[in-house]
Amino acid sequence: MRRHTISVLVNNQPGVLQRVSGLFGRRGFNIESITVGASEEQGLSRMVIVTTGDDRTLEQISKQLYKLVDVIKVVDLSANPMVARELALIKISAVPAQRPEILGIVETFRAAVVDIGPHSLVVQAVGDTDKIDAMAELLKPYGIREFSRTGVTAMTRG
CATH class of the missing domain: 3.30.70.1150 (ACT-like. Chain A, domain 2)
Structure with missing residues (x-):
């Protein structure tokens, strides 16, 4: 089990945080930490989520996040120097x-x-x-x- 830090760029809309956190809960993935704030682009927010799991779990999380309408981009920050x-x-x-x-x-x-x-x-x-x-x-x-x-x-x- 590795610790992963994921950056998720989302539309700044009501309910997006709830849908993202709900996805983690429904799939049995734990969120160790989550921060959300405005991004460099107007109308978009950036979520930084820390979770644990193997590479397969991370791939599953990424695929599930992309199924959400308001998710623009998902990046595994922990795969590179950060x-x-x-x-x-x-x-x-x-x-x-x-x-x-x-x-x-x-x-x-x-x-x-x-x-x-x-x-x-x-x-x-x-x-x-x-x-x-x-x-x-x-x-x-x-x-x-x-x-x-x-x-x-x-x-x-x-």
């Missing part, structure tokens, strides 16, 4: 005495503190999924109160 990023906001319990240790972790991961409260810090981290996971793991002992991440967005390099 740039993939994710954004995470992490609220950590942080009494003033612990803050220097937490700030050391934040600096190591080139993240940023975006909010400071009396008993908490909110950290913003941008990077690949492994970087976000590693930083969260190091912050766990301090007490993660809230954790929100965007999901992967990606494009091929060059």
